[in-house]
Amino acid sequence: MRYIGTRGGLERGYSAAEAIREGMVPGGGLFVPESFPRLSLKDIEELKELRYEEISLRILKKYLSDYSEDEIRECVEGAYNDGSFSHEDRTPVVRLEGDLYVMELWHGPTAAFKDMALQLMPRLFVKAREKTGAVEKNLILVATSGDTGKAALEGFKDLSGIEVAVFYPEDGVSQVQKLQMTTTQGENLSVAAVKGNFDDCQGGVKGIFSDDEFKDSLKGVELSSANSINLGRLLPQIIYYFKAYAQLLRDGEIELGERVDFSVPTGNFGNILAGYYAMEMGLPVGKLICASNKNNVLTDFFKDGVYDRRREFHKTMSPSMDILVSSNLERFLYHILKDSERVGQIYDRFAREGIFSVKEEVVERIREVMDSGYTGEEECLKIIEEVKRRYNYSIDTHTAVAMKVAMERRERKVVVLSTASIYKFPSSVVKGLGGEAGDEFQEIETLRRITGLELHRAVEGIEKLPVVHGECIDREGMREYIEKLAKK
């Protein structure tokens, strides 16, 4: 399997290890597989008997053709079978009623779905360094709206030859998310708040990636990314779509070949794109439902084909989705258009004007695989209450966004992706459940009392940990910050 660029210019193709190590295509664009590997229905049926790690191996070996089977096995067993996931199914699917299911993706060490990729990707990255000839130091840049940051810190902690720098929006994450990051100890870890929003953090990182002069100045230090722009983040996320389907088969909830929808809380578009990859690989998916919060730039795009980021940026109670520049949409457009030149033109215009559009026929093609909708703030709270009242089940604010859209659009069996534990957003969830939103850390206790849900170990005692990363910088200060780390 070779990887090419969404904006062209990579005719020779890269191996998976090269693409994972680079993070982004040099010169601009994202790595995409040159074709999609396929699983037959018989292959899919076999998955129902397998452990998560074995399913991972079957999927990943189709993409990581430059990794041996033993290497992939070692990586997936280390990632998912070393005791850091608290559920034996890793990503269990729970039935709420009739056709409505939830896939819990937060049983990993940091209580968010990002663990599903970021427990594995660092292992793939270390092997990529070995395969491609390691430089003295790799500096992994991470822009986060709350979840990726902590998951990356945990995944890359103490790996030799690798340094991590996480940038989060100063006032754009929950208090728990912030403490999760700023209290993480590790010789190779740095975290800085940025005065701005997530798009400023991500824009800053992308700007640095496309600045060859700056990169050359970091002698002996090579930059990469742990965001979903990196292929190594995206591929592991395909696995849990197959796992969900396999579990539904195993539990007799569906017939082999029956189509299932997935409703995905969406920000940077990586999670739902992984679902699209699963679909292209032969997983019987009806529709992927792209659920946005009040920052509904994607929902608007799917309606009329105009992507316009020149709008107010809202801070919401689902902060991980507070994003107006959804990076992985570029990959999706590439797969739909099959035209790297056109993708290049689209993103040139987007960089200049903050807007682009596609023709109605393209929107129609997109609608064949994707549905969309958004959930406002009040509705988000109402859904948290409704789901608790009707099913005695507690969901966080991001899951609530996808739940509401799924309930509205239900056509067939639908699996809502639950991307974070309620304990990451205690005040908002307590508010949804009818309480007074107060001090975030007191609300953790309230939440435990009213939901009866075991406290996630990721947040246990977090308020007592010392803050070890207190720096706050301007977006313009990101380069200087990176230069200092490169010299460390």
Ligand SMILES: N[C@@H](CCOP(=O)(O)O)C(=O)O
């Ligand atoms: N929602 C993310 C934002 C970054 O997305 P990623 O999937 O590209 O890492 C977060 O919580 O940080």
